[in-house]
Amino acid sequence: MVETMTSPIPGPQVPPPEPQLPDSRPHVVILGGGFGGLNAAKALRRAPVRVTLIDKRNFHLFQPLLYQVATASLSPSEIAYPIRSILHKQANTTVLLGEATRVDLERQEVVLTDDRIVFDYLIVATGTQSTYFGHDDWERLAPGLKSMEEALTIRHKILKAFERAEREPDPERRRALLTFVIVGGGATGVELAGALAEISRQTLREDFRNFDPADARIILVEGGPTLLGSFPERLTGAARRSLERLGVEVRTGTRVTGIEPGRVHLPDERIDAETVLWAAGVTGQEIAKTLGQTLVHGGRVPVTETLALPGHPNVYVVGDLAMSRDKRGNELPGVAQVAMQGGRCAAKNIVRTLDGKPARPFHYFDKGNIATIGWNRAVAQIGPFQISGFPAWAIWAVVHILFLIGYRSRLTVALQWVWAYVSRGRGARLITGTPGHDVVPARTQQSDTIAAH
Numbered sequence: 001m002v003e004t005m006t007s008p009i010p011g012p013q014v015p016p017p018e019p020q021l022p023d024s025r026p027h028v029v030i031l032g033g034g035f036g037g038l039n040a041a042k043a044l045r046r047a048p049v050r051v052t053l054i055d056k057r058n059f060h061l062f063q064p065l066l067y068q069v070a071t072a073s074l075s076p077s078e079i080a081y082p083i084r085s086i087l088h089k090q091a092n093t094t095v096l097l098g099e100a101t102r103v104d105l106e107r108q109e110v111v112l113t114d115d116r117i118v119f120d121y122l123i124v125a126t127g128t129q130s131t132y133f134g135h136d137d138w139e140r141l142a143p144g145l146k147s148m149e150e151a152l153t154i155r156h157k158i159l160k161a162f163e164r165a166e167r168e169p170d171p172e173r174r175r176a177l178l179t180f181v182i183v184g185g186g187a188t189g190v191e192l193a194g195a196l197a198e199i200s201r202q203t204l205r206e207d208f209r210n211f212d213p214a215d216a217r218i219i220l221v222e223g224g225p226t227l228l229g230s231f232p233e234r235l236t237g238a239a240r241r242s243l244e245r246l247g248v249e250v251r252t253g254t255r256v257t258g259i260e261p262g263r264v265h266l267p268d269e270r271i272d273a274e275t276v277l278w279a280a281g282v283t284g285q286e287i288a289k290t291l292g293q294t295l296v297h298g299g300r301v302p303v304t305e306t307l308a309l310p311g312h313p314n315v316y317v318v319g320d321l322a323m324s325r326d327k328r329g330n331e332l333p334g335v336a337q338v339a340m341q342g343g344r345c346a347a348k349n350i351v352r353t354l355d356g357k358p359a360r361p362f363h364y365f366d367k368g369n370i371a372t373i374g375w376n377r378a379v380a381q382i383g384p385f386q387i388s389g390f391p392a393w394a395i396w397a398v399v400h401i402l403f404l405i406g407y408r409s410r411l412t413v414a415l416q417w418v419w420a421y422v423s424r425g426r427g428a429r430l431i432t433g434t435p436g437h438d439v440v441p442a443r444t445q446q447s448d449t450i451a452a453h
């Protein structure tokens with residue numbers, strides 16, 4: 001009979017783990033690893049606190065280049081970086097993957113879908129999401145561009161439309177497949193329209209046999225009187241002219257009144273378009289509603305001049321989610337610099353409070369505003385200077401490379417751009433996913449009814 005029971009093998013004695021002393025350092029919880037949250041965490045690296053950064057994604061997303069993933073210039077990994085890797089050298093910081101559903105201000109706890117975490121100080125930096133101004137049914141028809149999933153959905157829709165056009169014998173149906181409507185003429189809409197125009201006029205020029213990709217219609221619809229409303233008049237005019245030179249039809253002062261499968265309604269026009277993209281508005285993430293404030297327009301949380309939540313000096317709200325103001329009382333825009341500087345300001349104020357000093361007001365230093373239009377044009381306002389055309393594009397390219405996280409991303413993105421510039425080609429033109437199934441936005445997966453016709 002075989003002996004099945006064995007006695008323990010004698011070996012070196014492992015000492016039992018020492019009982020862990022409770023960590024007495026104040027606990028700073030940061031919600032969101034975007035521009036605001038990440039900068040707050042980094043600013044606390046030498047502070048006598050323990051930091052827990054919680055994000056529902058395990059990566060930091062460089063949103064300003066999302067449109068390049070959506071239009072097949074860059075791959076997802078070139079603009080996303082694991083948060084854990086970014087902060088791995090920061091000994092006082094723990095990164096947790098989790099989704100916060102609410103903040104319990106009374107109990108000083110963050111409630112996750114599966115846990116509760118007690119804080120001494122809290123920095124909320126969860127950003128915004130696309131909003132459809134009460135037309136939630138438009139979301140499944142016109143994906144927004146706020147997340148990686150949405151960028152990939154858009155890329156899939158664009159490339160699939162060209163593929164379907166190649167097989168479509170009916171000229172009217174083909175025309176609808178080659179009509180792209182972008183709703184919203186802010187920076188995201190302008191960048192998407194410029195990139196789409198270049199794909200159709202240049203990149204795909206020789207790829208199809210049954211139609212000319214240059215015949216694609218790209219229509220940019222903006223409800224306000226000008227494109228790029230936050231830019232000075234001279235630059236908004238330059239942006240419009242650049243887009244029109246690329247063949248984009250610009251409709252300003254026009255609001256979309258309806259979107260249905262394959263069709264967009266304007267007040268006095270109906271456009272048959274298989275691809276509709278949404279760049280018209282964002283609103284604060286749901287968690288904002290649990291912070292006990294009356295939200296201002298755009299679902300943003302009003303904050304004090306130190307970026308604290310009114311009545312809660314240990315809770316800060318930064319970045320796109322916060323409605324903060326500059327010295328003159330003007331509302332600060334939802335841009336990366338406001339989030340980065342806001343995150344650092346909140347972190348410093350926590351340290352000041354721990355040192356027994358009063359929190360300082362947030363002073364935003366405006367480094368400028370840039371939007372690109374295709375491969376070699378942009379408009380930029382930097383201090384008193386208004387720049388357009390190639391010089392503005394060159395500044396845009398350098399700034400974006402510098403702000404990307406990680407040397408590898410910087411190098412690969414720079415090389416991709418140089419190559420695309422020289423060859424007029426685009427990299428990631430792959431349609432992925434299950435053949436026969438359209439990719440749909442993560443938030444609408446259950447309710448999709450716009451699968452391929």
Ligand SMILES: Cc1cc2nc3c(=O)[nH]c(=O)nc-3n(C[C@H](O)[C@H](O)[C@H](O)COP(=O)(O)OP(=O)(O)OC[C@H]3O[C@@H](n4cnc5c(N)ncnc54)[C@H](O)[C@@H]3O)c2cc1C
Nearest residue numbers: 032034035036056063064100126127319320334335336339
């Ligand atoms: C397409 C596009 C182009 C842009 N271009 C520019 C540009 O050229 N220049 C510029 O300055 N700005 C640009 N912006 C704006 C800029 O990206 C934002 O201002 C900036 O990302 C805001 O930073 P944030 O930290 O507030 O939020 P975000 O960067 O959005 O980060 C929020 C983080 O919170 C996480 N999160 C959300 N909800 C939860 C939850 N409930 N629980 C846990 N985690 C959560 C998210 O996963 C995310 O990581 C652009 C934005 C977009 C969408």
